[in-house]
Amino acid sequence: MKFSANPLERALQVSGILLIAGLLTEAVCLLRARPLSFVAFVSIGGTFLFLGIVTYLLAIISIKPETPGPEGSTGNR
Amino acid sequence: MGMPLQTAFVVVLVLISIILIGITIARPGITITRGGKILGFFVLFLLPILCASMGVSSEMERSKTTQFCLSCHTMELHGQSLHVDDPSYLAAAHYQNHRVPADEACYSCHTNYAMFGSFKAKMAGLRHVYVYYLTKPPAPEDIKLHEPYNNRECLHCHLGSRSFEQGAVHNADPDLLPAVKVNRMACISSGCHDTVHKVATLSKVKMWNPQP
Numbered sequence: 392m393k394f395s396a397n398p399l400e401r402a403l404q405v406s407g408i409l410l411i412a413g414l415l416t417e418a419v420c421l422l423r424a425r426p427l428s429f430v431a432f433v434s435i436g437g438t439f440l441f442l443g444i445v446t447y448l449l450a451i452i453s454i455k456p457e458t459p460g461p462e463g464s465t466g467n468r
Numbered sequence: 469m470g471m472p473l474q475t476a477f478v479v480v481l482v483l484i485s486i487i488l489i490g491i492t493i494a495r496p497g498i499t500i501t502r503g504g505k506i507l508g509f510f511v512l513f514l515l516p517i518l519c520a521s522m523g524v525s526s527e528m529e530r531s532k533t534t535q536f537c538l539s540c541h542t543m544e545l546h547g548q549s550l551h552v553d554d555p556s557y558l559a560a561a562h563y564q565n566h567r568v569p570a571d572e573a574c575y576s577c578h579t580n581y582a583m584f585g586s587f588k589a590k591m592a593g594l595r596h597v598y599v600y601y602l603t604k605p606p607a608p609e610d611i612k613l614h615e616p617y618n619n620r621e622c623l624h625c626h627l628g629s630r631s632f633e634q635g636a637v638h639n640a641d642p643d644l645l646p647a648v649k650v651n652r653m654a655c656i657s658s659g660c661h662d663t664v665h666k667v668a669t670l671s672k673v674k675m676w677n678p679q680p
Contacts, residue, residue, distance in 0.1 A: 400496035
């Protein structure tokens with residue numbers, strides 16, 4: 392996977408990766424009804440999801456989007 | 469036991485979210501347009517929050533199940549004590565006669581029927597996880613309650629019931645019921661209903677077989 396050159400898009404990609412890590416942890420934990428899964432769900436999954444959402448929110452409020460190019464995006468595809 | 473429907477639904481929702489987020493990561497340029505921004509907000513903010521809250525709800529419900537509590541090796545004997553063929557065993561009598569939901573037997577008696585009781589029960593559960601995995605857990609017969617059992621938990625169901633209010637033994641002494649209701653005399657440790665799990669002698673008692 393290649394990160395976009397556009398700072399906003401790059402931040403969204405980082406946010407997405409963190410969210411996927413959190414959601415994958417959540418999915419794995421949900422498949423096993425064990426106390427340790429519950430702890431992992433809350434601590435590891437919760438942390439990734441929190442960081443992903445915070446990264447997304449910070450990106451949309453603090454990074455000024457660049458002017459879109461002719462194709463509608465300035466980032467690498 | 470299969471996966472509960474609620475949990476299965478959350479897992480499917482999580483997988484759909486992962487796919488949508490994956491598409492956003494692969495093509496971040498789609499978030500440039502107005503529609504893309506809305507999509508990004510939905511996929512990177514609303515969906516993860518929805519998945520997390522539904523996941524927490526599902527995990528909370530599952531953590532109440534008898535199967536969940538008995539999944540720790542240390543709790544095996546306590547689980548067996550629910551099958552003792554002797555009505556004087558309090559936990560067994562409640563479990564076998566469905567005085568508590570059989571699939572939430574542990575939680576029904578060991579939660580705290582006060583404000584934030586469920587939350588406190590979960591916190592106690594986290595402490596159990598810590599003890600189980602990071603320290604040397606006590607032998608099953610040495611496991612003790614964190615604090616003396618409060619009659620409130622019994623009265624949550626029994627208060628007002630005919631057998632409790634009008635039972636011959638309960639009314640033999642006029643001071644007994646008022647004392648029990650204000651937790652001055654314990655239901656369990658006062659010598660009346662003191663056989664609860666009694667796991668130390670479990671190998672010597674007859675077990676009930678639910679299959680006819």
